[in-house]
Amino acid sequence: MRQTGRTTRIVQYVVEQLYNVGTCVATDHVVYEHEPNREMLNYFEDKVRREVNFKSHGSKDVKTTDLNVNEIPYIKFEIIKINN
Numbered sequence: 001m002r003q004t005g006r007t008t009r010i011v012q013y014v015v016e017q018l019y020n021v022g023t024c025v026a027t028d029h030v031v032y033e034h035e036p037n038r039e040m041l042n043y044f045e046d047k048v049r050r051e052v053n054f055k056s057h058g059s060k061d062v063k064t065t066d067l068n069v070n071e072i073p074y075i076k077f078e079i080i081k082i083n084n
Contacts, residue, residue: 011047018052018062018079025067027074038066038073045075052079 006029017024028044045064052062065076 007044007047011044011051014048014077015051015055018077019055023076023078025074025076027072031072036072041073041075048077058082 010026010028014024014026028041030040030044034040049062052060059082061080061082063078063080065078067074067076
């Protein structure tokens with residue numbers, strides 16, 4: 001099966017928005033292709049968290065809030081600074 005990198009492109013968009021605006025509401029493409037549930041977004045959430053941590057050299061993290069819009073799970077991401 002050929003991987004298209006859709007999740008990676010969505011993650012890059014979310015991280016860009018977090019650095020520009022500070023918050024972003026998003027979901028992964030898999031919720032539209034299968035029966036949607038929150039567990040499907042765990043990989044997506046972890047990938048956003050890792051990318052923010054990598055780009056900030058460990059000085060930033062994300063706070064997440066679960067949202068449901070028309071029975072489709074979304075995640076609200078907010079960038080936060082880690083106190084070291």
